[in-house]
Structures are given as C-alpha cells and as structure tokens.
Amino acid sequence: MRHILRRREWVADDWRYLGEEAAGAEALIVPLAELRQDPARWRTRPGRLGVRLGPADRVEELAPELPALALVAVEFPNPGDGRGYSSGRLLRTRYAFAGELRALGAGVRQDQVFLLARCGFDALELAAGEDPVAACRALDRYDVAYQPGAALLPLRYRQSAP
C-alpha cells in the first residue's frame, strides 16, 4: 500500500495512477497526454480525477481542465531537475488551483521538501527509501524566508506577502 506525506500526516494513498491495478478506483490520476487526447472520456467518468505532469509538461495546457481536477501530481525525476517547482508555483498562484498538489519521483527527498512546500506542494510521494519522519521534520528546518511563498509552513517574513 503506497503511503504519502499529506500535510504532515503519513496516510495511505487513496489515489491510483492509470494502469495500476484496481481499474475501477474511485480516484484516478491520468497523464496529461491522456487527458488532452480525450478530455470528455475522463471528465464524465464517475469519481475524482487527477492529472500527472511530467517535468517538461506545460501547466498552460492544463489550465482548461483545472476546474474538473481534484489533484495535480508533478514529477521530479531527480533532485536536480527544478522545473516542477515552477509548475507548482504557477498552479497555486496564477491558476489558483486549490486541490491536492502532489510531488512525486526520485527527486522528492527530505532535502527538497521545504522548497516543495514553499511552492505549494501539500502532498509528498517520497522517493523510495526516504524516511517519512525525517521528511516531516525537514519541513521545519527553517522558520524564516526571504521570498513570498505558499502558506503551508509557519514562516516569518521580513515583509508580508503581496
């Protein structure tokens, strides 16, 4: 059973990715390309719908579908690939996406979670072998920040966010 760190809670994942067993899962995450190919098929499906963005996928393409989505999962294939941070931040700020924003992949490690949370990721599907307790603790490594960011962490700022 896959677990995720959702807002500091280590919980069983109630979502399935397209292709995983349990084809009739209530909450299903499909890749952006699938969704774009046949949006009506996925929108009319009963249950909650999520979409998975690869690092090179553009959030602009997702914009028309956002109202139908309860989750967006963004891939971080390795810690050095920082494109997903921009995807997350744009989804939260420009498109005001209020559903679950999930980070997944080998790049989701305890040394990245603080930045991920600052960009608005409220669900972390940790890389294999990552200790969820350490990852949860790592959210509190800093209590100050220089830039405005998502309100998930209790941080002190010199200026109030715009």
Add this chain to the structure above:
Amino acid sequence: MYRYDELDQAFVEQRVAEFRDQTRRFLAGELSEEQFRPLRLRNGLYIQRHAPMLRIAIPYGLLATAQLRALADITRRYDRGYGHFTTRQNLQLNWPELARVPDILAELATVQMHCIQTSGNCVRNVTADHLAGIAPDEVDDPRPYCEIVRQWATLHPEFTYLPRKFKIAITGSPEDRAASEVHDIGLQLRRGADGGIGFTVRVGGGLGRAPMIGQVICEFLPLADLLAYLEAILRVYNRHGRRDNIHKARIKVLVKALGAARFGSEVEAEWHAGRGAAPSLPAAEIERVRACFRPQPYAQLADLDVTGGREVRFQAWYRYNTRPHKVPGYRAVFVALKAHGSIPGDMTAAQMEAVAALADRVSFGLVRTTHTQNLLLADVPQRELHSVWRELDALGLALPNIGTLTDLIACPGLDFCSLANAGTHAVVRDLQQRFDDLDYLYDLGELEIKMSGCMNACGHHHVGHIGILGVDKHGEEWYQISLGGSANGFTALGEVIGPSVPQREVAATIERIVERYRALRTEDERFIDTVRRVGIAPFAASAYAAHPAAA
C-alpha cells in the same frame, strides 16, 4: 555595510544546522556521493584534486575588518594559513577537512558570513563594481540593490535547482568595472527621465564554452519592479533552459536559440502575468537596505599634493595602486595581491590581520575584494597615504603594478582544481620573472592578462587584452593565446591568434607580442587600442616567429 537583523541571523544559523545534518548523513553512509553533491555544492563545497575546496561568499566584495580577521583565523585553524581571493570576489580555502566544514560554517555565521550558493546550479554571489559608492562617475551605489537581490535569491523556493549556474552583476558606472556584460544577468544603473533609479537589463552574457556578450532586453526597468522582473527571467529560464546537455544549459544558449527579442518578449509576458504573485519591493525595504550604505562620516579635507618630494617608489605606487575618490582629501588604495613570486589572489592569515588593522586605522574598518583578485581600502585620507604605503610595502602588498601586465588574473588551475586541463602557477611565475622590470611594465602601460586553466573560464580569459587558456594536449599542458578581449565598458571577446604553445614558451611568446605592440603603437596608444586598430594578424605573425616547437 549591510548588517544582519534577527531574521538574517536566524536564517544562516538554520542553514548551518541543515548542512551539519547533511554532512553527518553523508559520513554515516545515509547519503550517497551523488545525493550529497548538489547539497554540498550549494554550500560552497567542492571535492577537489587534493582535498575539499570551500568557497566563502563575500557578497559584492565587501568585508568588515571583524570578518577579515575571522577569515584569517579560520584559514589558520582549519586550513594552511592562507586563502585565495577569486574573480567572483569570494575567498577559497584549499585544504579544509570535510567533517569540519560545518564548524567552519558555524564560525562564519558568527560574523554574518556564509558559503550559501557559491556553487551549484543556482543564483551565485551577486557581484558589483569594487569602486561602488566612491567612484566619481557613478550614477548610484549598486550595493543596496546587490543586497536586495542577494536576499531574494537566497534559498529561492522556485529557483534553487536551475539548469545551470546563474551569475548576476550590478554596475553603477558607465565604465563597467563589474564586467556585467558577461554575466547571465547584467544590471546597469540608470536614472530615468523623472530622476528615478532603474536598470538597463542585459541577459545571456557569459564566458566558458561559447562565450557571449549579454544583450539588452529592457532599456529601463524601474527599481520597484526589479524583483518581479528578475523572477520572470528566472522562471522563463527554469522552465525552458536546456537540461539535456550540461554544456548547453546556461541561459545564453536559450537566449541565442530564441533570439534576444523573443526571449525579451517571453520575459515581458511572464512579468505581466506573474505580477500579482511576484515579490514586491516596497520603498521602506529599499530605504532600510540603503541606509546601510550611507556615505562614511568623512572629514572635511582638501586634496593634497601627496607625492611632492617623496620617494620615486612611493610616487610609482601612488600612480598605479591608488584611485580617485569622489570626496576631496580621500583616495582608494589597492592592496596588491600580485607580488612577483606569489600566486594571484593568495593572501596569508598574517597579511589579512595586518590589513584589517590598517583598515581600522585609516579606512572606516572596511575592506573590499576586487574581481581582479586584489583588495581595496576604499576611503583612505590622502595624508595617510605615505604611511599606508610603508605598511603595505613591509607586508609585501605594495608592488606598484596594478593595471599592468603582471597584475594578471588567474584561476587556481590544475594544481588545485579538478576541472582544469592545465596549471596556471608555472606560467604566472614565468611571466613574473620575465616581466620583472617595472619601468618596462610602465612603458607597456595598461594591459590585462587573464588566464584560465580550462574553458570554464574562471580566469575570464576571453575578456583579457591578452587571454591565456590552458589546454590538455596528449597529456601535456599547452596554452592558447587570444588578443583583443575587454570587459570594461567596451566589452569584446578576444580572438585566438593561432596554435597553442607549450608551457615553457608562453612567457616568451607574450614578450614577442608586446614587443610587436611597442613597434606598432602610436604615441600614447594603449595595447588594446593598437590591437583594435591593426587586428591580430601582425601579432600572430610575430608571436610564432621564433619557435618551431609550436608546430
């Protein structure tokens, strides 16, 4: 200078705690070398040829004497009693022990210093003109804006894992002493029609492989929009910069691929779309930071005839190693780290402490580092110059060669750096020996030699009047020579004159080049101007005349 408030201090201390934990996990085998690498790089730590190398940030090159003393103390207790000042105005330690690096960072934090983002694919130390705040030709002091950008870039949640390293320079003067046109972003301070402060924004400059001069994408960016606009540039780059090939990942490659006009319009669109969520720059915050850089409490002094009746050596030092100051009665003084027989930019702990004492006495307790690998005492009363000269001379820091051939820039080279193809130290030594006659150097006049041990170009060889690039030729160290580069106000990339030459031939080749200049120059014509007038062909013809070994 900028002083940390409680928030800045808490941040650096939390950063130290984070890196202490990361180092512990690495040493305990919980993090692989591959996993640890991006973390240590973002704290300035390289694993080099002989030992780790630690790069300490000196934001825009400004140091309080308490900080310089702390650096001296750290080099003594954690290293071998000296440090190396770099072309990015930072200080490198060559021999720290990995396990003790967290302790070094903790000591730095006690004097408001750190190693954050001095390497890795993130925004690096923001650099500025070393004459900032005192130059007579300055539009405005760039340092408050450097500090504002430094804070914005520090652990930026969105831009800490960029495609490649990212360098920003800010210059306040038309004579671009910060080499801003060869930075990923170069900001040049301007005054707008209404007298307000703003910047001309250049992007895509850079040395290294495929060097490029930055192109203007915004003629005048009002100060209040600075962070929002930088955020737009970085976002376009973070999303669209290449990540498939490390050699094509700098922003210059993206700017070239799109063209500056299209890149600029992408930034413009992103800027407008992102305004609501971008960091603002309130007038009160600008004022808070600016207040840290007020002019010093200068005495009412008159300009003096400093050199009349003094020693010839002092007169030469005054002419070459001091610069005008906008306040009457003051002068800026170079602390020359280019003594013949020394490594450019190297300084011992004892020298650092002595210079700190001197700065406390005559220059308001502040010292600056320059991208030409010297130090500067910015605010010295002219009446103190003779005693300052005597002290610096006794310390071996007064060789009057600033701006001449032997005031050369060199990266650490193969002796210390695992990226290098060739050493720099042996060539430096040869040049210092061959050009040891100061009168000959003065006759040659203003001449910049810049040398890098590999094409990453830490020694800025592309923009040297004479550039020297170390190359590996079947396991031997050879050197490619270029002419005509420049980075001060008239930025140009040098042209390679021909085949590379072996190490033992470099100094002689350069002597033939400068001899050719002496034959070609018109009265008072600088080396760089002669090269621009006649091109490189006559120099190339002379350079190789005498050594068939280069074939």
